[in-house]
Amino acid sequence: MQLEKPPATRPQSAKCFAPRRLGHVNLYVSDVDRAYEFYKNVVGLNESYVQPLNRAAFLGNNNTHHDVALIDVHGPLGQGKAVGLNHLAFELENEVDLVAGYEYAIATGTKFARTLDHDIAHSVYMRDPDGNMNEVYADVIKDWRSARLGIVTKPKPKWAPGMTVPSRNRNYHVEPDLMRVEGAVFHPRRIVHAALVVTDMNKALEYYTGIVGLQPVHGAVGKQFVVLGGTCGERNLSLFPAGTGRPPGFHHAGFQMWNEEELTSSLAKARELGMKIDLEISHPTRRSAFILDPDGFRIQFFVERDRSLAMTGEIDSDLALYLN
Numbered sequence: 665m666q667l668e669k670p671p672a673t674r675p676q677s678a679k680c681f682a683p684r685r686l687g688h689v690n691l692y693v694s695d696v697d698r699a700y701e702f703y704k705n706v707v708g709l710n711e712s713y714v715q716p717l718n719r720a721a722f723l724g725n726n727n728t729h730h731d732v733a734l735i736d737v738h739g740p741l742g743q744g745k746a747v748g749l750n751h752l753a754f755e756l757e758n759e760v761d762l763v764a765g766y767e768y769a770i771a772t773g774t775k776f777a778r779t780l781d782h783d784i785a786h787s788v789y790m791r792d793p794d795g796n797m798n799e800v801y802a803d804v805i806k807d808w809r810s811a812r813l814g815i816v817t818k819p820k821p822k823w824a825p826g827m828t829v830p831s832r833n834r835n836y837h838v839e840p841d842l843m844r845v846e847g848a849v850f851h852p853r854r855i856v857h858a859a860l861v862v863t864d865m866n867k868a869l870e871y872y873t874g875i876v877g878l879q880p881v882h883g884a885v886g887k888q889f890v891v892l893g894g895t896c897g898e899r900n901l902s903l904f905p906a907g908t909g910r911p912p913g914f915h916h917a918g919f920q921m922w923n924e925e926e927l928t929s930s931l932a933k934a935r936e937l938g939m940k941i942d943l944e945i946s947h948p949t950r951r952s953a954f955i956l957d958p959d960g961f962r963i964q965f966f967v968e969r970d971r972s973l974a975m976t977g978e979i980d981s982d983l984a985l986y987l988n
Contacts, residue, residue, distance in 0.1 A: 679877040681765035681800050683754035686900040688730050689917045690750040696721055696736035698958050703732055708848035713816045726843045727854040729784055729808045747959050749914035751797035752858050759830035762802040766825045781823030784808035793867040803835035850930040850965055852919035859902040859915040868903050888981035891988050902988035916962035924967050950987050
């Protein structure tokens with residue numbers, strides 16, 4: 665029997681998908697318990713849910729179901745993997761856009777690594793030209809926090825686009841009640857962007873604009889760096905060319921702070937606790953501070969100042985890497 669489904673409509677002409685924003689970053693870590701404590705008590709993210717059998721943890725502040733996922737390389741999901749980036753995840757408007765984008769991508773020759781049903785979201789996975797994995801997903805229920813909370817052990821059902829009728833519902837929350845981890849060192853609003861160093865800027869830009877469907881916010885082919893964003897108008901992904909002292913791969917994840925006073929207070933508390941601040945930059949466009957997690961991942965806490973593109977264009981790429 666053929667499923668009756670809403671007609672597939674292209675979210676963007678000549679693009680497979682059209683993400684709203686970066687949803688989360690998923691990391692392979694060497695010790696999930698140690699990483700969990702760091703992202704809760706230092707970064708300031710609440711537990712969304714954990715999977716003890718898989719040695720995996722998911723943390724966020726209620727903006728979406730999680731801002732960060734942690735997968736232990738010694739557990740079933742991380743076995744055979746090295747510590748590093750698992751994937752970047754981009755959120756779509758709804759499931760109809762996900763299915764339409766997937767079908768269009770398949771028709772244009774895009775290869776997908778897998779498709780998954782996460783109970784609260786449906787997702788498709790593919791790799792960029794450097795092999796970095798991307799997840800493109802749509803929430804399929806509105807009350808995702810109560811649906812996937814605490815300890816989760818049940819297996820995920822099989823799913824692929826076309827198996828179920830896709831929904832047009834926008835299941836993300838426009839103005840969620842954000843949570844706060846009292847006693848944590850930092851108190852970010854949420855994750856906003858990630859930075860990648862790539863081997864071929866032209867290929868990376870073609871992939872992230874033409875397939876993933878992000879839009880250039882600053883820069884273009886031939887520029888020192890490119891900043892891309894989703895339909896929410898944020899700076900969600902920065903691409904920088906590899907070079908001397910700048911190896912290809914995941915560079916950092918950026919968390920937006922509430923204001924400068926909050927960032928100043930958090931940095932003072934970090935220093936009181938003897939924590940090392942890896943780098944701090946005060947610039948007219950943005951104030952940024954970096955710390956390293958237990959596995960050496962760079963975590964950026966930032967506050968926007970002047971987002972003028974003209975001012976951003978004057979920044980040297982080595983400095984821009986730490987400001988975007």
